[in-house]
Amino acid sequence: MINRSQRFARRAVKVEHAQSMIMQHVQQMDSEHVSIDSCLHRRISEPLFSKECMPHFRRSGLDGYAVLSEEASFATPQNPTRLKVVDEVPAGSISSKQVVPGTAIRVMTGSAIPEGSNAVVMFEQTEEIQEDGQVFIHVKHKVAYGQNIAGVGDEITTGQLLMGVGTRIGPGQIALLASLGFDKVPVVRRPVVGILTTGNELIAAGEPLLPGKIRNSNAYMLAAQVEQYGGLAVKYGTVPDDMDEVARTIRTAIEECDILLVSGGVSVGDYDVMADFFSTMKGNGMELLFNKIAMRPGSPTSAAIINKKLLFGLSGNPGACFVGFELLVRPVLLTMQGTVDPFNQASKAVMADDFGKGCPHDRYIRGHMTYSNQQMSVSVLNKNSSSMLVSIQHANCLILIPSGSKGIAAGQQAEVIPLPYEITLYGK
Numbered sequence: 001m002i003n004r005s006q007r008f009a010r011r012a013v014k015v016e017h018a019q020s021m022i023m024q025h026v027q028q029m030d031s032e033h034v035s036i037d038s039c040l041h042r043r044i045s046e047p048l049f050s051k052e053c054m055p056h057f058r059r060s061g062l063d064g065y066a067v068l069s070e071e072a073s074f075a076t077p078q079n080p081t082r083l084k085v086v087d088e089v090p091a092g093s094i095s096s097k098q099v100v101p102g103t104a105i106r107v108m109t110g111s112a113i114p115e116g117s118n119a120v121v122m123f124e125q126t127e128e129i130q131e132d133g134q135v136f137i138h139v140k141h142k143v144a145y146g147q148n149i150a151g152v153g154d155e156i157t158t159g160q161l162l163m164g165v166g167t168r169i170g171p172g173q174i175a176l177l178a179s180l181g182f183d184k185v186p187v188v189r190r191p192v193v194g195i196l197t198t199g200n201e202l203i204a205a206g207e208p209l210l211p212g213k214i215r216n217s218n219a220y221m222l223a224a225q226v227e228q229y230g231g232l233a234v235k236y237g238t239v240p241d242d243m244d245e246v247a248r249t250i251r252t253a254i255e256e257c258d259i260l261l262v263s264g265g266v267s268v269g270d271y272d273v274m275a276d277f278f279s280t281m282k283g284n285g286m287e288l289l290f291n292k293i294a295m296r297p298g299s300p301t302s303a304a305i306i307n308k309k310l311l312f313g314l315s316g317n318p319g320a321c322f323v324g325f326e327l328l329v330r331p332v333l334l335t336m337q338g339t340v341d342p343f344n345q346a347s348k349a350v351m352a353d354d355f356g357k358g359c360p361h362d363r364y365i366r367g368h369m370t371y372s373n374q375q376m377s378v379s380v381l382n383k384n385s386s387s388m389l390v391s392i393q394h395a396n397c398l399i400l401i402p403s404g405s406k407g408i409a410a411g412q413q414a415e416v417i418p419l420p421y422e423i424t425l426y427g428k
């Protein structure tokens with residue numbers, strides 16, 4: 001039997017405490033190999049060392065002639081060095097000849113440097129002369145030892161660490177992997193994150209509005225947040241405010257997922273079935289971590305463990321749901337994918353506006369950072385209340401208004417948590 005009065009007697013934990021309780025239950029996901037063609041944004045699951053060096057042969061940096069530098073170290077237009085051209089090497093080929101004193105071999109950008117040669121002189125610094133069907137060049141500028149030759153291992157040495165665990169793969173990593181022969185890439189398996197929404201009032205995004213009903217935005221927003229942090233979102237639809245049905249769906253979903261997010265029903269309202277669910281869970285591999293956090297928005301945000309998996313009860317209010325995810329679920333997803341320090345994101349910015357509302361608890365408001373006059377400043381977005389979602393689209397950070405303060409005045413520094421969204425530092 002549910003004792004409703006208990007709902008008001010929840011013990012609030014601090015945000016950092018909530019985060020550390022959650023993190024104790026997080027482990028890195030296992031590894032899988034994916035094709036290099038589909039590894040963008042994935043995270044590396046094991047340290048990758050180069051099995052080759054790059055370049056693996058001495059390579060010409062430009063189109064010209066492979067020569068012996070000591071023969072032309074004093075060459076000038078008036079006193080050029082004359083050399084006989086004995087071969088040519090297109091990129092991709094190697095010469096069977098050696099560069100010996102008095103000779104040169106024509107090479108292209110990327111050609112293998114012929115044996116004997118220790119410098120390449122660019123075409124523009126030579127003059128070509130034909131004599132009796134034989135090609136000669138006059139080198140008209142002094143040549144230095146090693147010039148225009150990329151040596152073996154100049155860029156990468158064998159055994160060098162290429163990228164560590166948790167590295168997010170972008171175009172630069174893909175280029176490196178491809179050039180070193182990794183056509184299959186060891187990546188962390190994407191965490192499967194179930195998303196369940198509760199509420200009799202919810203209808204899907206494509207449905208026409210009806211009196212008293214609202215469209216479900218949280219399911220879509222949460223799925224996007226999950227995907228943005230590398231998870232695989234699985235939607236479990238919407239269940240009405242019926243505890244048995246919610247409990248049944250949670251039990252099925254959590255079997256199939258690595259983490260489960262439930263939105264709505266965590267507060268103290270009459271139909272807040274998630275609050276009931278959390279207050280009645282005990283035993284059977286279930287453990288409540290907390291059901292209240294000393295923060296705004298989203299103070300009823302709750303978390304529990306079911307069969308070693310994390311279950312989050314996020315607020316139904318879209319603004320609070322968004323913030324709850326960023327503060328609590330984001331570090332979990334990052335850690336599951338190998339990020340070593342998932343909280344290393346806080347930064348500072350100067351407040352462009354006053355935020356005069358104090359609060360006994362930490363408050364996270366949506367802000368927009370811009371960089372101008374050599375400083376990062378942040379403005380408070382309008383329509384920032386927990387029930388509102390319109391400002392989320394413009395938010396590129398959360399501004400922390402610390403507990404006990406009377407707000408933060410314009411010109412003062414504030415702590416901000418950047419969001420990974422399009423960071424438009426030079427204006428909206």
Ligand code: AMP
Nearest residue numbers: 197199216217218264265266315316317
């Ligand atoms: P609840 O946390 O269930 O009390 O919901 C708080 C507020 O958020 C109510 O106004 C709900 O109608 C609204 N809400 C709940 N779930 C969603 C959702 N999935 N999408 C948009 N708004 C929601």
Ligand code: MG
Nearest residue numbers: 199264265316
């Ligand atoms: Mg509800």
